[in-house]
Amino acid sequence: MKNLILFVFLVFSLAGKAQESTSGFLHTRGQIIVDEKGENVLLKGIGLGGHMLQEGYMLKVPFSGQQYVIREHIEELIGKERTDEFYEAWLKNHTRKIDIDSMKSWGFNSVRLPMHYNLYTLPVEDEPVKGENTWLEKGFQMTDSLLSWAEANEMYLILDMHAAPGGQGHDVNISDRDPSKPSLWESEANQQKLIALWRKLAERYKDEPWIGAYDIINEPNWTFEEGKNKNGIEDTLNAPLKKLLVDITNAIREVDSRHIIIIEGNGWGNNYNGILPPWDDNMVISFHKYWNYNDTASIQQFLDFREKYNTPVWLGETGENSNVWFTDAIRLMEENNIGWCWWPLKKLGFNNPLEVPVNPGYGQILNYWRGEAEKPSEAEAYKGFMELAENVKLENNYYHRGVVDAMMRQPHTKEAIPFKEVVIDNSAIIKAANYDMGEKGIAYQDNVAANYYISTGGERQSWNNGRTYRNDGVDIYPMEPRENYDDVFVGDMEEGEWMQYTFEVSKNGNFDLSFKTAADAPGSAAVEVNGKRYPDFVVPASAGKWTQTTVKEILFKKGQNQIKFFVIDGGFNLEQIQINRQN
Template sequence: MKRHLLPLLLLATAAFQTARSQGILHTKGQQIVDARGNNVLFRGIGLGGWMLQEGYMLHLNQEGQQHKIRERIGKLLTPEQTQEFYDTWLAHNTTKADIDSLKAWGFNQVRLPMHFALYTLPSDKEPVPGQNTWLEKGFAMTDSLVAWCKANHLYLILDLHAAPGGQGNDLNISDRDGSKPSLWQNEADQEKTVALWKQLATRYAHEATVAGYDVLNEPNWGFDDQEKDRNGTGEKHNGPLKALLVKITAAIRSVDKEHIIIIEGNGWGNNYNGMLEDGLWDKNMVLSFHKYWNNNDTASISHILRYRRNLNVPVWLGETGENSNTWFTDAISLFEANNIGWSWWPLKKLGINNPLQVPSNKGYDALVDYWNGKSTTAPDAAAAYQSLMELARASDIRHNIVHYDVIDAMIRQPHSNKAIPFKAHVAHAGAVINAADYDLGRNGVAYFDKDTGNYRISGHPGVGNRGGVYRNDGVDIFQDAEKDYYVGHTEEGEWIQYTITVPATREYTLQTLVRGEGRFQWTENGKALTEPAEATGTAFTPSTAKVKLGKGMHQLRFQVLKGGVEFAGVKF
């Protein structure tokens, strides 16, 4: 089978897009509105992994801070080669083609996770202590992104993801060096953070494409008790966090009176204890929250709805994702029913649960095994250089694997209970439908699976696709030694549906390729199309049945009557 998914025609319609009107966005009561007063609902995505790599995005299990990753690369490559890798990564990971694609798919907003080190030197490396050296690299990259978003009428939100010194004990997300003082322990880093935002606000004060400033991503620091509450989830006061956010706000407002300022609470964005008792300190502010791995019900967002109601302020889901398509669809349905805009995380990485997948290579896989301790054989320096450069070039959208099932789950499925074809299946002699090419749609509409996602925060851990390849639904898809896909880990009552065009009424012989232990049959409109059949053995073997199909469109279902059957495909 091919690794890449084929393009779909029904990814987005005008009904799912919010056009950008002229003028800088602002708040009005509990809404974000454009210059004409129209409600603006963000449907966005974050560019995680571009300016700031996190280890899990590269399949690294330990020491996932970007500077640690760079150190490991530097032990194998020369300094010049290491710099070449990062220059190539930055040049390819996000391009205008990515932004063009987001527009075509139906998104209307982009969130840029910024690494401060692309804009200024670390405070302990400034030639003159207390002064700020400004680096053109980060500003030039941001200028390019603004231009690409403007060309596509997409909003851009600037997000300080890695602040000077690092804003918490979750080291990876801010590339923090845990051996040095954090942002909260170093006044010089706080001053540099304030100065950076003033510099950015000066540069984009009159740019309507920029929707707002997300001033500090996911603070996670226990100010009251570092020993027992390292990430600040139980923090009751948050005094230092509020003080810094107020200072940043004042610096921005000294040069930019118009743009929305977005703040995040402690404990990865959700703990606002002690911060808002005296109300908001700016008239054009939005509260952000982040949401991962919990139930998609009103209770899960009740805290942010309460703040919105009590403070009469807009709220925005600034970051979420890293789950299954079912979780995505349900979450977006919840947000939009409550007029909450959203920004997914991330656009691309190594892995299937995002719109774009960066393909790995054998050399890089061997490198990962070595770094993760699965292999004790150090890679050859020349081979490591070649595989890392191949990975950097593969981060370009031209070489990415496009997961249209993820896009469909985010853009179409929250507004539709209809299944649509994943691929064009036509019944003719010799036609083969691969098991993994079932319809696009919600769980219970295009397929039914009993394990649809990860809800571990709510006490219900799950996996979704246990095979972790090809698609991101609950259906468990695996890959065999020949790199072909098949459906496995089936349970009684599960089913998958295929929309098939039958060009002429006739009798067909279906050869269903199955193995394992279990029982199945084909159904249509709730009625048996074939007799129940057994799957046995360790090799895929055709199970034959004759069916009569009339001319037209059919939705056939592979129904699991007894779990344990593995299914590779069906041939007409």
């Protein structure tokens, strides 16, 4: 793991000990969420997707993505006992105190726990006595630990029922639903188990002020009306959903009168037809937002709900897009005093704060599952899975500082800052992919920088076509072979695109800039240094092999300098910029 980009831990001084002060229970006051002092609280959080509940895309599996299906495939390779060992390690390693400490150091004040009910109670069909509930300490103990870490950092923990008994929708991956068994909506026993579980949770945490809220059913997506879209986006009444939400609320209020209750509509959380007005005086209306425009029109429905019902609204889940989209969405929320919670903290993918690396053994397993490789031996597969469980630890993750920067800094500033600190005395190499951090048009320019397919009605777009290293519009690809995570280059460059690099120089002088490029056909580029544009230069055709093109007599001043690299006629790749002081 020594070749990974590791997170530099700067968090121990601010976490690691219990805080003496407290903000008390959150509660609603009209259209806002406030603490015990009556001060407005803007929740800034991340959901722990993939922790208690895996979804297939987070593990890059090529088959149906319910956790029980993933588990069956793992058992086929290593058997039940070793599969149990893998899942025990996964649950232990995925989210630990160091993850919550890190979130606090980055600026987050809340965390949403997507719970799988089967860590707290048995499935209905496995109960020894029909109609009764067997309680499992595993889930409660995991929640207790997470709460203690959140409390130590003065962060609010929001409990989210992500996988309800039987599953709450047709989007089966979300809730680990087995379609061969009755869903939540087809089984009174499943509904009663969910109600009992929430009463049990509320009873356990009723006196805990750092429990921020109860998010009682995540993303219902089920039609209750004949002839409507199966995911409930067109339903006009939603009567069974409202009844269950009310029943859960009543069960919670039997034992807990202080915690906020969060509700979600049908159709993945946003269809509130027949559900409102709220029925509790300490309730928040949640909505989820993915892949659409970040304009007022995209949230107007929920602004109207807030005004009409004098009730706070909260963006309970969003993400899975580019840094451009993240910055725009968070700016929109905060301009409207709407708290937000991103999805997820980590996965096997590049567009989240933490990326779990794919070890060679797990890569072989994925190739086998895709039909592209032979079946690994049990020993090989076991090693691959256990290394994956080890890699899920934060210190073995790739830390995407640009994602966090896009969420926490960029919504509030137009300033670009260096991706990596570079100080040049006589020479240095700047990786092409290490352009500055900042908004599009400030740190870089790219023609495709986010995915808006819901609003456009078109196909999904990939902003970074190489899907690695960074999460902006710039297209970054891995070198072959790739020995380190930063063995990458910038490709798919088009006319009008550019990247900016900020660095320090120890003293004034003239320098040569050598650009390492590869192109099948000639292209052209230009550089601007500290606002001065230099003449365009040719990027030679090199049959796809790497070659150097040098621009001479570039004046740098002592202190901070900036280079902008402009694409005039694209189609070439750029791996690095070498800077050498002239003798």
